[in-house]
Amino acid sequence: MSTTPLDAAQEQKSKAPPPRNLALALVVIATAQLMIVLDASIVTIALPEIQTDLGFSDANRQWVVTAYALAFGSLLLLGGRLGDLFGRRRMFVAGVVLFTLASLLGGFAPNEPLLLASRALQGAGAALASPAALALINTTFPAGKERNRAMAVYAAMSGAGAAVGLILGGVLTEVDWRWTFFVNIPIGLFIAFIAPRVLVESDGHDATLDLPGAVLGTGGLFGIVYGLSHAAEPDASWGDLMTLLPLIGGLALLVAFVFAEARAKHPLLPLRILADRNRATSLFTMLLVGAGMFAMFFFIGLFLQQVLGYSPVRAGLSLLPFSIGIGVGAAIASNLLSRVDPRWIAGAGGLLVTAGMLLFTRLDADSTYASGLLPGILVMSFGMAFLFIPLTLTATARISPNDAGAAASALNTAQQIGGAIGIAALSTVFTGAAADKGKELLARVMEQAQSQGLPIPSNPTEQAAAAQAFQQQYGAEIQAFxxxxxxxxxxxMIFIGALAAVILLNVKHEELATDGHAAAHVG
Incomplete structure (x- = not known):
């Protein structure tokens, strides 16, 4: 593909001198990304307090988490393209402001509908700001060590955000659950004030917004995330109508989206982005990494509270080593990127995360935090850093400046959709395994009772008492299994992602030291 005058203008703009205070620019981008990612989990520990205060039912309380994920995941592609069209710094600030106002609404929400509306608005703001934040790294930081370090910090925030959210959520809930929303307000105001002064703006370009693509893409992603989220509910299943219809409808809309994008003059997601093997591999691997990471936090959080009996604050603080480990791992991975090809760093990271997951398979009802959980948490933290950083770079390598926002939003979308898939799929595995283990233990108890000539409970009161005693005795064992x-x-899942990265990624570490725009115009 030949370089057009517009591409040349964009490339020239991307080579504009960076701002003097790169450190402050990095603080702004990293803080915004951390705030966005941790908000997916910060209210998780506060859910019991929110439910009691606002009168949520058991069935509806999970929508405090899901409403954010739905809006965030389904609007990411649109948010990335708006940044390409109208300027990424402008969309970054607009997203942060919307996120901050939504947090204010959530903190004062007097009832269930307003709280859920605030969570959806937070997700919409995050969908504007997150892809713009990643794309702004390319326009603000010079290629090479500066950009690699910035990407490392960004990736560390993306990886550690869920753990930080659980920690912060536990601490703030002790004060008042509303502070899980209010804490965003001073941070958001600081970012919105400083960002225009330290971040380089990208040129918007004259093109119409792909409205058919926006409707089809957003609707398709909404259906997928909704269906997966519904499947993970306690009383739902993969065969439920409210699981199948959104999933089938979402897939149909995404197929229509692909056909629409192939014919659109100014597509929401240019298919050339997905045609690049390195980018497609990065997105596929990030999908699987997102699935494993979100599921890990979900199940470890349950294990800490329901098996080890930890309080919310103690459970959150127990994940602090993960945040520390991913920060140390990010620094190591960033330095390695100047000497080692990304495929080997990502492959090593995938193997470390797989090893951490396998360490968790040894957990049982008698496991302790120090010997049972901590080794796996530390191994996984380093592995996640080694995965996130090279994948973030390879997903945006060899990209035209005009497509940087779309590529960044595709990467974030892969992570969010992966998280929904992971929680839904593994929750199904968890529920089935718990039922099977419960039946096995119950049969053993009944056999022992019969062999000892003990009476079998016959009336409802005796049966309820027996069920409660059974749960007290064997509940932790069932949960752990x-x-x-x-x-x-x-x-x-993670092992497949590691194999894909090693086999299919072919970006050389030397390419990460240059902008590589020429490569972006080839093919």
């Missing part, structure tokens, strides 16, 4: 089965599946 079901958790380990979920981790076996997660380990398989």
């Amino acid at each position: 079901a958790t380990t089965q979920g981790f076996w599946v997660a380990a398989g």
Whole structure:
């Protein structure tokens, strides 16, 4: 493909001198990304308090988490393209402002509908700001060590955000659950004030917004995330109508989206982005990494509270080593990128995460935090850093400046959709394994009772008492067994991602030291 005058203008703009204070620019981008990612999990520990205060039912309380994921995941492609069209710094600031206002609404929400509306608006703001943040790294930081370090910090925030959210959520809930929303306000105002002064703006370009693509892409992703989220509900299943219809409808809309994008003059997601083997591999691997990471936090959080009996604050603080480990791992991975090709770093990271998952499969009702959980948490933290950083770079390598926002949003979309897939799939595995283990233990108890000539409970009162006693005695064992089965599946997902990265990625480490725009115009 030949370089057009517009491409040349964009390339020239991308070579504009970076701002003097790169450190402050990095603080702004990293803080925004951390705020966006941790908000997916910060309210998780506060859910019981929110439910009691606002009168949520057991069935509806999970929508406090899901409403954010739905809006975030389904609007990411649109958010990335808006940044390409109208300027990424402008969309970054607009997204942060919307996110901050939504947090204010959530903190003062007097009832269930307003709280859910605030969570959806937070997701919409995140969908504008997150892809713009990643794309702004390319326009703000010079190629080479500066950009690699910035990408490392960004990736560390993306990986550690869920753990930080659980920690912060536990601490703030002790004060008042509303502070899980209010904490965003001073941070958001700081970012919105500083960003225009330290970040380089990208040129927007004259093109109409692909409205058919926006409707089809957003609707398709909404259907997929909704269906997967519904499948993970306690009383739902993969065969439920409210699971199947959104999934089938979402897939149909995404197929129509691909055909529409192939014919659109200014597509929401240019298919040339996905045609690049390195980019497609990065997105596929990130999908699987997102599935494993979100599921890990979900199941470890349950294990800490329901098996080890930890309080919310203690459970959150127990994940602090993950945040520390991913920060150390990010620094190591960033330095390696100047000497080692990304495929080997990502492959090593995938193997470390797989090993961490396999360590978790050894958990049982008698496991302790120090010997049972901590080794796996530390191994996984380093592995996640080694995965996130090269994948973030290879997903945006050899990209035209005009497509940087779309590529960044595709990467974030892969991570969010992967998280929904992971939680839904592994929750199904968990539920099935728990039921099977419960039946096995119950049969053993009944056999022992019969052999000892003990009476079998016959009336409802006796049966309820027996069920409660059974749960008290064997509940932790059932929970631990079901958790380990979920981790076996997660380990398989991550291992497939590691193999894909090693076999299919072919970006050389030397290419990451240059902008590589010429490569972006080839093919």
